[in-house]
Structure formats: C-alpha cells, structure tokens
Amino acid sequence: MQNTIKYQEDRQPIIELSAPSAGRALKFKRQLLQHVFDHSIESIMVTDEAGIILQVNAAFSEITGYSAEEAIGQTPRLVQSARHEPGFYQQMWLQLQQSGSWSGQVWNRRKSGEVYLQWLNINTLTDDEGRITHRVAIGHDLSGVKSTHHERTLFTFKDPLTQLGNRQLLTSRLDQALAEAERNRIRVGLMVIDVGRLRPVNEELGLAWGDDVLRQQARILQAAVDEADTLVRLQGDQFAVLRHSRAGDVTMAQLADKLLGLLGQPIVLADQNIVSLQPSIGIAIYPRDATDNAGLLQAAEHAHAMAKRGGRNRFQFVDQRQHDLHHRELLIEHSLHHVLNTAAGEGLSLHYQPQVFPGNGQILAMEALLRWEHPRLGAISPAEFIPVAEQSGQSVRLDRWVIEQVCAQIAEWRCHYPQLPVVSINLSAQQFSQPDFADWLQACIKEAGIQAEWLKLEVTETAMMMHKDTCVMMLGRLRELGFKISLDDFGTGYSALACLHQFPLDELKIDRSFMVEASLNERAFMLLKTIVGLAQQLSLSLVVEGVEQQHQLDLLADFGPLMVQGYFFYRPLPVVDVMGLLGERPAS
Known part of the structure; x- marks a missing residue:
C-alpha cells in the first residue's frame, strides 16, 4: 500500500493512505488498534458484559503485577483494595448503568499487596441493537507523581476540622x-x-x-x-x-x-x-x-x-454471632445486586406450587415461588433474602425479574398445554410506589404474547393496608386491564376485615396459621368458617394455605367450593415436574 504525506498550512503532516480493499483496510485498522493496546503506557482492561476479564495489556501487568494469564477469567475485584466503602462501587455501577461511563480516582492493590492510587476511565461498548457487549477500563497510575503539591491536592490524610488523621x-x-x-x-x-x-x-x-x-x-x-x-x-x-x-x-x-x-x-x-x-x-x-x-x-x-x-x-x-449475621446480610445484599445485573439471573430459579380443588384434585392455579442457590452460601430461603431485598431497595427489580420469567414460561407452556392453570405472582409493598408498574406489566405480557387473565397478582394484607390509597388505585387499574387480584396471608397483618369491601379483589387467600389453629382449637375453627362465609358472600374465590394432613382437609369438607394449597397435595415443584403434571411431554 503506497502512502503519501501532505502538510497542513501549519506544516503539521497528514498521512494519507491510498485506498486499499475493504479487507485490507479492516486488517490495517485492527493491527493499528492492537499496536496501541500493546504499547500504551496506560493499563487497559477489557471485560464482557458480566464483568469477566477478557483481555489486559502489558501496562496492566507491569502496574499490577498480574500476568494476563492470572487476570483473564477473573473480575476487576482482583485489584480492588479495601479503602473504599461498598457504596463507592455501588455508585460507580449505578453511573455506568445510567450513562455508560465513569471516571475518577480509585485506590487499587497490586499483586504484592501494595495499595496505589489510580485515575480510572471506564466506558461501555454496545452492539447495533444497544446491547452491552464489553466494558473497557483505562487506568493511569498516580503513585509515580513526584510533585508534593500535586500529591497533596490529590489526597490528604488530615481532617481539617480537628487536625487529626482522617479515614x-x-x-x-x-x-x-x-x-x-x-x-x-x-x-x-x-x-x-x-x-x-x-x-x-x-x-x-x-x-x-x-x-x-x-x-x-x-x-x-x-x-x-x-x-x-x-x-x-x-x-x-x-x-x-x-x-x-x-x-x-x-x-x-x-x-x-x-x-x-x-x-x-x-x-x-x-x-x-x-x-x-x-x-x-x-x-x-x-x-x-x-x-x-x-x-x-x-x-x-x-x-x-x-x-x-x-x-x-x-x-x-x-x-460474633450478630456480626456473622450482619456480614451474611451484607453478602446477600451485594450478591443480589450482582445477580439482578446479569441477564441470566445467576442462581435464581422458579418453582411452582399447585392450588387444587379438593373434590377431584384438579389443579386450578399455581403459585410461582422464587428460589436462590447462592454460589457461596448454598440454598437461601426466600424468608431470608426477600427481607434483605426489601431493606436494600431491590425488591422492585426482584419482582420484575420474577414476572418476566413467569410470562416467558407461560408463553412456552401455552404452546403445548392450552388449558394451563392461572399462575399467581407475589408483589412486594414497594411495587405500589412505582407509578409505571401497570404500564410496565401490560408491556411485559404483550411482549411475551400472553393474556392478562392468565396471571393472578398476590398482595399481602400488610402491604395493602400500609399503602391503602395507592394500592386501591393501582389494583383497580390492574383489574380493569384483566389481571386477577388475590389478597395473600389474610389474617396475619393489619386487620383488613373492616375495609375488605373497598379493595378490588377476586380472591382471598387464608394464611396457613389459620389452618394450623383450626385443627387444634374450636374457636379458631369457627373463625375460619366465618371468614370463608364472608368471602363467599363477597363473591371472592378462596384459597386455604397450609393443608398438610388429611384431618385438616376433612375440616374444610363442608365449607363449599374453595382451593387448597399445601404439602398434602404438592410441594413447590421445579419446571420439569410441573410439565409432567400438565400432561404428556411435548414431542421433541
């Protein structure tokens, strides 16, 4: 390829390349980029969308002490120091999500254990459809700056108010x-x-x-x-x-x-x-x-x-016990944040527990229940990680991940089982502070190609009473859009009995504690019977949870039409077992 050199008016040279073939031009561009990558004095790290290191340059190895072989396959935590609070990295991640880039000073750690200050620029690369493909981090080692004044400007170890040291x-x-x-x-x-x-x-x-x-x-x-x-x-x-x-x-x-x-x-x-x-x-x-x-x-x-x-x-x-519990909660919180930022929802899965008509054992509905297999902690109960999600402000995203998975699963099942039962989904209290939820949910089912009446939304009595006004408005709109609404865990939170008629409901779900007490106590049995009668008078469907033994099922024999949910019929089942219940497996 013949090159020519021209000069601008200020005599700065311009190198012009004669027009090569498209293939040769692409090859030259790649060689040029590789040359810049290999010989840059700045450290360069390339990760995939999940944060796994794919490539580092020679400057990275020289600055950190980690060879390319040691770095590739790891995450940027490899060089993180302990000088920053978790909130520092959370804020960095949030800005990356919002704007696609982040820059600032970071304390990192070399392989030797030495902590050094670095100026870091992180940029996000996307494909033609806007999907994230890579992130590129370019870092400049500030530890080599010799100017005392500049170092003092970059960082100080003194608290100006008390003249003591700082954090x-x-x-x-x-x-x-x-x-x-x-x-x-x-x-x-x-x-x-x-x-x-x-x-x-x-x-x-x-x-x-x-x-x-x-x-x-x-x-x-x-x-x-x-x-x-x-x-x-x-x-x-x-x-x-x-x-x-x-x-x-x-x-x-x-x-x-x-x-x-x-x-x-x-x-x-x-x-x-x-x-x-x-x-x-x-x-x-x-x-x-x-x-x-x-x-x-x-x-x-x-x-x-x-x-x-x-x-x-x-x-x-x-x-130590309290500290371990606190540390475990923090680990769950940070892991949940990571899981919800990966497309696959690593470790999360759904089980489904059927709701049965006791007269003939027919499955009329199924409740989607979230499960989490943590890579370090093993199986974590929803009773543990869902409260952590609520306290850390992640329950809305967790809800929506579940809804997206359920909608996709219903769409797949409907291709093979036209008489699929209604699937119920639990909603957190925080969802009612999201004004876009109804529109988001409608768009979600539209994208999946399913109908609103195939979903039942379960809201706890406590959540409904805590957000009474917004709850009534949102559930009213969701019901108008065709979604079925169920009041979950009735009788365990605030008493919603007095205002039960105000809520736009299709179903009342009686908590398992009533079933346990009713089998042991005559007064509890009469209370359960009264609630069942009230639900029927209000034309509400009824689900009784916690039916685990025959004598409990016998107590419900004269209560009229209702559904039961509990271990007597089915435990929560993985998808493959649910397919066995729905009918013959589809031909491959």
Missing part, C-alpha cells in the same frame, strides 16, 4: 498494622467512637458550636490515647482509635472505660452553655473478629451500632 489515614495504617500483626502474630485493636447527642447541639446552638464540641472532644481523645496509637476522625461525630499492639480484651476494655468517662464529662462552650454528651464505643480485635482491613472496620462499626442500640454510655465488643 484514609486509618485505612493506610490498618494495612501496615495488619501486615505487622500477621508477621509477629500479635493482636491489633480497633475502636469506633461517637461522642453522642451532637445533633441537638447543632440544632439548638448552631453548627459552629457543634464544631467546637468536636474539636474539644478530639483534644480529649488525643491526650488520652497512647502516642503509638492512631487516632482519626472518621466522619461526623465519629472517631476511631487503632491500637497497633497490646490489644487484648482487658487493655481495650480499660481504654474504652477511660474514654467513656472523659468524653461523658460536661463541656463548657465559650458562651457558657454546658453540653452533656453520651458517647458509645465499639471494639474489634484482629484476628479474632476479622482478618482484613475492611472486615475489621466493619466489625468495629457493627459493635459500635450495638453499643448505641444498648443505651449509649457503654462499650461493646463484637458479638
């Missing part, structure tokens, strides 16, 4: 302390302290006086801890003390008791106002309570939260 200094010192503790087999202690009741000072006297209180408390702490200890202000009215050695339970308790006495003394401000505070302290010990930087800080913060919950003016060591 970043604590993280740096923790790295050093834990490395030394591992070498010398010694303990390291970490305290998280808050002065307590600072908000009333800020609200009643003003922020300036609140700052004065913090400065005084900082001076008290500085005078009380050992010179070898690291004292920092974490945030707000929270401080931390890192004891690098001699961190047994007795010495840590003695120090905590001393600090509580000093910090709890009345403080006289310049305007002669006297402030009494109520400090609390949480204590974690390495390696007993955690074995890494982030884990130790998390453990101390959790112990501190327990101390506050216990009434303040006290210190608290880590309750």
Whole structure:
C-alpha cells in the first residue's frame, strides 16, 4: 500500500493512505488498534458484559503485577483494595448503568499487596441493537507523581476540622498494622467512637458550636490515647482509635472505660452553655473478629451500632454471632445486586406450587415461588433474602425479574398445554410506589404474547393496608386491564376485615396459621368458617394455605367450593415436574 504525506498550512503532516480493499483496510485498522493496546503506557482492561476479564495489556501487568494469564477469567475485584466503602462501587455501577461511563480516582492493590492510587476511565461498548457487549477500563497510575503539591491536592490524610488523621489515614495504617500483626502474630485493636447527642447541639446552638464540641472532644481523645496509637476522625461525630499492639480484651476494655468517662464529662462552650454528651464505643480485635482491613472496620462499626442500640454510655465488643449475621446480610445484599445485573439471573430459579380443588384434585392455579442457590452460601430461603431485598431497595427489580420469567414460561407452556392453570405472582409493598408498574406489566405480557387473565397478582394484607390509597388505585387499574387480584396471608397483618369491601379483589387467600389453629382449637375453627362465609358472600374465590394432613382437609369438607394449597397435595415443584403434571411431554 503506497502512502503519501501532505502538510497542513501549519506544516503539521497528514498521512494519507491510498485506498486499499475493504479487507485490507479492516486488517490495517485492527493491527493499528492492537499496536496501541500493546504499547500504551496506560493499563487497559477489557471485560464482557458480566464483568469477566477478557483481555489486559502489558501496562496492566507491569502496574499490577498480574500476568494476563492470572487476570483473564477473573473480575476487576482482583485489584480492588479495601479503602473504599461498598457504596463507592455501588455508585460507580449505578453511573455506568445510567450513562455508560465513569471516571475518577480509585485506590487499587497490586499483586504484592501494595495499595496505589489510580485515575480510572471506564466506558461501555454496545452492539447495533444497544446491547452491552464489553466494558473497557483505562487506568493511569498516580503513585509515580513526584510533585508534593500535586500529591497533596490529590489526597490528604488530615481532617481539617480537628487536625487529626482522617479515614484514609486509618485505612493506610490498618494495612501496615495488619501486615505487622500477621508477621509477629500479635493482636491489633480497633475502636469506633461517637461522642453522642451532637445533633441537638447543632440544632439548638448552631453548627459552629457543634464544631467546637468536636474539636474539644478530639483534644480529649488525643491526650488520652497512647502516642503509638492512631487516632482519626472518621466522619461526623465519629472517631476511631487503632491500637497497633497490646490489644487484648482487658487493655481495650480499660481504654474504652477511660474514654467513656472523659468524653461523658460536661463541656463548657465559650458562651457558657454546658453540653452533656453520651458517647458509645465499639471494639474489634484482629484476628479474632476479622482478618482484613475492611472486615475489621466493619466489625468495629457493627459493635459500635450495638453499643448505641444498648443505651449509649457503654462499650461493646463484637458479638460474633450478630456480626456473622450482619456480614451474611451484607453478602446477600451485594450478591443480589450482582445477580439482578446479569441477564441470566445467576442462581435464581422458579418453582411452582399447585392450588387444587379438593373434590377431584384438579389443579386450578399455581403459585410461582422464587428460589436462590447462592454460589457461596448454598440454598437461601426466600424468608431470608426477600427481607434483605426489601431493606436494600431491590425488591422492585426482584419482582420484575420474577414476572418476566413467569410470562416467558407461560408463553412456552401455552404452546403445548392450552388449558394451563392461572399462575399467581407475589408483589412486594414497594411495587405500589412505582407509578409505571401497570404500564410496565401490560408491556411485559404483550411482549411475551400472553393474556392478562392468565396471571393472578398476590398482595399481602400488610402491604395493602400500609399503602391503602395507592394500592386501591393501582389494583383497580390492574383489574380493569384483566389481571386477577388475590389478597395473600389474610389474617396475619393489619386487620383488613373492616375495609375488605373497598379493595378490588377476586380472591382471598387464608394464611396457613389459620389452618394450623383450626385443627387444634374450636374457636379458631369457627373463625375460619366465618371468614370463608364472608368471602363467599363477597363473591371472592378462596384459597386455604397450609393443608398438610388429611384431618385438616376433612375440616374444610363442608365449607363449599374453595382451593387448597399445601404439602398434602404438592410441594413447590421445579419446571420439569410441573410439565409432567400438565400432561404428556411435548414431542421433541
């Protein structure tokens, strides 16, 4: 290929390539891109849409110490340090989802364990249909910047209000302390302290006086801890003390008791106002309570939260059982976030439990029930992960994932079983704060090619009563669109009996606790019979949950037409077993 060189007016050269064939041009472009990739001084990491590393360049290996063979197949967690809170990465991920790009300073870790500062740019690549195919992360190592002024601009380890160290200094010192503790087999202690009741000072006297209180408390702490200890202000009215050695339970308790006495003394401000505070302290010990930087800080913060919950003016060591439960919840929360951001919903699956007419055993409906096989924790009960989803604001997305899967499954089944029973889906309370839900659901069934009347939406009594006005409006619209509405777990939450007639319902679902009590107690049996009669008078279909034994089924014999759901007939079944119930398997 013959090249020519021309010059612009400013004598800058322009290289022109003679027109090659399309194939040769594409090959040249690829070679050029590969040359840039291989010889860039910036580290480059390419991942697929799920975050699996596909390719890294030589600069990445030089900066991080990881070879391409070690990096490929891993995730970017390979180089993550513990200096950032989980919220930092959640915010990064949220911005990537919203805008397709993110840039900023990140503390990463080399293979040697050294933590370094990097300026990172992440961009998302999509195909012609807008689907995410790759993400490209380009990083510039800032640890080589020699200018003291520039380094001070990039990062500071001092808290400007109290002149103590800040959270970043604590993280740096923790790295050093834990490395030394591992070498010398010694303990390291970490305290998280808050002065307590600072908000009333800020609200009643003003922020300036609140700052004065913090400065005084900082001076008290500085005078009380050992010179070898690291004292920092974490945030707000929270401080931390890192004891690098001699961190047994007795010495840590003695120090905590001393600090509580000093910090709890009345403080006289310049305007002669006297402030009494109520400090609390949480204590974690390495390696007993955690074995890494982030884990130790998390453990101390959790112990501190327990101390506050216990009434303040006290210190608290880590309750390992409570800490483990808290850690498990965090793991579930973060894993759920990851699962909902993968197209396949890794580990999530649906089982279906039939609802049966007891007279002839005919299956009239099926309830879709979510199951989760976690890669580390194994099978997790919905009773555990659904509350975590609700508390972390992920229940809306979880609901919608289930609905999409159910709609696709109904569409597939309908190709082979025209008389398919209605399938019911549980809705979380948070779904009623989503004004787009009815439109989204209508679009979802349209895309799947199914009809609204093939779905039944189950709403718990508690959710319905908590969001009464919005619930009535939304369910009314959904019912107008053809969806069936069922009131789930009736009798377990707020009493909806008085306003039952106000809700746009097709069905009442009686909680299993009624069935259990009715089989043991005559008064409970009469209450169950009354509720059944009320439902029939209101022309509501009826489902009784928790039917597990013959004598329970016999109690319902004179109650008229209803459906039962429980282990007596069927446990929740995987899809393959449901197909066996629906009729002969379709020919392959």
